[in-house]
Amino acid sequence: MTTAHAGTASAQVPTQSVYQSRVADYWNAEENPVNLELGMIDDLYHHHYGLGEADRSVLEEQDPERRRTRITAELHRLEHAQAELLASHLGDLAPEDRVFDAGCGRGGGSVTAHLRYGCHADGVTISAKQAAFANEQARKRGIDGKVRYHHRNMLDTGLATGAYAASWNNESTMYVELDLLFAEHARLLRRGGRYVTVTGCYNDTYGQASREVSLINAHYICDIHPRSEYFRAMARNRLVPVHVEDLTQAAIPYWELRRQADHLVTGIEDTFLNAYRNGSFQYLLIAADRV
Ligand code: SAH
Numbered sequence: 001m002t003t004a005h006a007g008t009a010s011a012q013v014p015t016q017s018v019y020q021s022r023v024a025d026y027w028n029a030e031e032n033p034v035n036l037e038l039g040m041i042d043d044l045y046h047h048h049y050g051l052g053e054a055d056r057s058v059l060e061e062q063d064p065e066r067r068r069t070r071i072t073a074e075l076h077r078l079e080h081a082q083a084e085l086l087a088s089h090l091g092d093l094a095p096e097d098r099v100f101d102a103g104c105g106r107g108g109g110s111v112t113a114h115l116r117y118g119c120h121a122d123g124v125t126i127s128a129k130q131a132a133f134a135n136e137q138a139r140k141r142g143i144d145g146k147v148r149y150h151h152r153n154m155l156d157t158g159l160a161t162g163a164y165a166a167s168w169n170n171e172s173t174m175y176v177e178l179d180l181l182f183a184e185h186a187r188l189l190r191r192g193g194r195y196v197t198v199t200g201c202y203n204d205t206y207g208q209a210s211r212e213v214s215l216i217n218a219h220y221i222c223d224i225h226p227r228s229e230y231f232r233a234m235a236r237n238r239l240v241p242v243h244v245e246d247l248t249q250a251a252i253p254y255w256e257l258r259r260q261a262d263h264l265v266t267g268i269e270d271t272f273l274n275a276y277r278n279g280s281f282q283y284l285l286i287a288a289d290r291v
Pocket of ligand 1: 047
């Protein structure tokens with residue numbers, strides 16, 4: 001009897017590969033100004049890139065201190081525009097609905113969805129530090145009753161089956177096998193629920209992964225998937241695309257501005273620009289229905 005009990009009690013901590021532990025180490029240690037200084041503006045912490053035309057007049061500001069502040073604010077505006085675009089594709093959500101934010105970072109995406117729809121949100125990150133940070137932010141905002149972050153593996157969340165009206169990955173699909181990821185989203189989403197991803201993917205028409213794509217993989221310890229793999233893996237997991245948008249052109253102004261932000265650059269800026277321009281890499285939004 002004792003042995004049987006010990007066996008059933010072991011499922012508490014999701015299994016984690018060595019690779020996933022390295023990814024967790026990366027995000028536990030990560031304190032890039034581009035991730036922290038932008039978030040401090042309005043306590044919406046985004047760890048993704050930005051979309052839309054940039055106001056380049058910020059670069060002409062003569063006062064150095066003011067120039068930095070204005071560039072930081074403009075990059076944050078573009079990043080937040082991406083979070084809003086993603087949230088706008090989540091469907092008609094009501095305050096009693098639940099959403100699942102897979103690979104949630106420091107939590108800005110879940111807050112954005114909650115502010116827009118009033119919904120409950122569960123964010124999951126493999127970084128304990130990020131989950132703690134995001135929960136503290138939700139507490140300070142007074143929304144911790146509805147927005148919660150969990151230190152878990154998004155492939156094996158332990159969250160309730162069929163409980164979610166919508167779910168998403170904002171720049172976090174490149175850390176996992178898509179089949180396993182979409183199987184978990186399909187399990188969590190109710191029938192008719194909406195899944196959305198915004199992601200960089202490599203362009204099948206280019207051939208294989210380019211040098212730039214490989215450099216991005218090495219920089220972030222990730223594995224960028226080809227565009228085709230998204231649709232194959234969705235089809236295998238009851239996720240039927242309803243809207244696909246090529247955001248590549250809309251992603252470029254962000255990188256052009258960021259490469260000139262000396263106080264925020266991480267060194268990967270030109271690689272992204274070259275990857276987009278040589279046609280080997282695309283920025284995509286895919287919205288799909290769970291059938
Ligand atoms: N979606 C967030 C963060 C993107 S950064 C945003 O838009 O701001 C990538 C995130 O994926 C990090 O938070 C990292 O911890 C998370 N991640 C990577 N692999 C994961 C896994 N297997 N399970 C859960 N989170 C994971």
